[in-house]
Amino acid sequence: MNEDGVFLGWLAAAFVLVVLALVAWFWSRQVRADSGLPDGEIIYSDHGAWVPQSEPLYSAHYQLVGRPDYLVLENDGAIVPVEVKSGIAPAEPHEGHVLQLATYCLLVEEIHQIRPEYGILQYRDKAFAVTYTKELEEDLLHLLTEMRNDMVEEELDRDHEDWGRCEHCGFQEICSQRLA
Numbered sequence: 001m002n003e004d005g006v007f008l009g010w011l012a013a014a015f016v017l018v019v020l021a022l023v024a025w026f027w028s029r030q031v032r033a034d035s036g037l038p039d040g041e042i043i044y045s046d047h048g049a050w051v052p053q054s055e056p057l058y059s060a061h062y063q064l065v066g067r068p069d070y071l072v073l074e075n076d077g078a079i080v081p082v083e084v085k086s087g088i089a090p091a092e093p094h095e096g097h098v099l100q101l102a103t104y105c106l107l108v109e110e111i112h113q114i115r116p117e118y119g120i121l122q123y124r125d126k127a128f129a130v131t132y133t134k135e136l137e138e139d140l141l142h143l144l145t146e147m148r149n150d151m152v153e154e155e156l157d158r159d160h161e162d163w164g165r166c167e168h169c170g171f172q173e174i175c176s177q178r179l180a
């Protein structure tokens with residue numbers, strides 16, 4: 001092969017690499033868009049996508065552990081928890097899912113000293129931005145207190161066999177009796 005042939009070979013190889021890089025870039029953009037993630041830097045991932053899998057969020061003060069699917073650091077310094085659900089979106093987010101998201105907001109504020117203004121519940125076909133209001137925080141703290149009191153009083157048995165109820169419960173991660 002003469003010099004022109006070698007040069008054309010390298011040029012073709014470089015072109016193929018550029019095309020592959022562009023395809024990968026468009027693909028990752030599409031995956032990110034489908035995930036419902038807002039713009040910003042992903043600083044936590046429970047899946048190992050985009051950033052390595054992160055340690056669970058933990059608060060000694062609340063005795064609480066949580067694993068949001070993602071935390072996104074927006075350009076203005078705000079942190080947005082994102083929880084991805086595989087099911088079709090209900091008309092309104094399930095209460096358990098909202099409380100689960102609120103738990104992540106509480107943990108973010110405790111750990112990062114930044115109070116999230118909202119979190120995102122991304123269902124398969126639709127996303128909801130859930131405002132982390134003081135009322136929602138109070139509901140969550142009230143529920144956590146109730147759960148702790150129950151745990152102190154006795155080891156309570158689950159009082160139902162409803163798999164769906166556990167599936168939509170925001171306390172799956174800390175409940176030893178969950179069905180889902």
Ligand code: SF4
Binds near residue numbers: 158167169170179
């Ligand atoms: S058993 Fe546990 S996971 Fe299921 S609904 Fe009750 S608290 Fe939630």
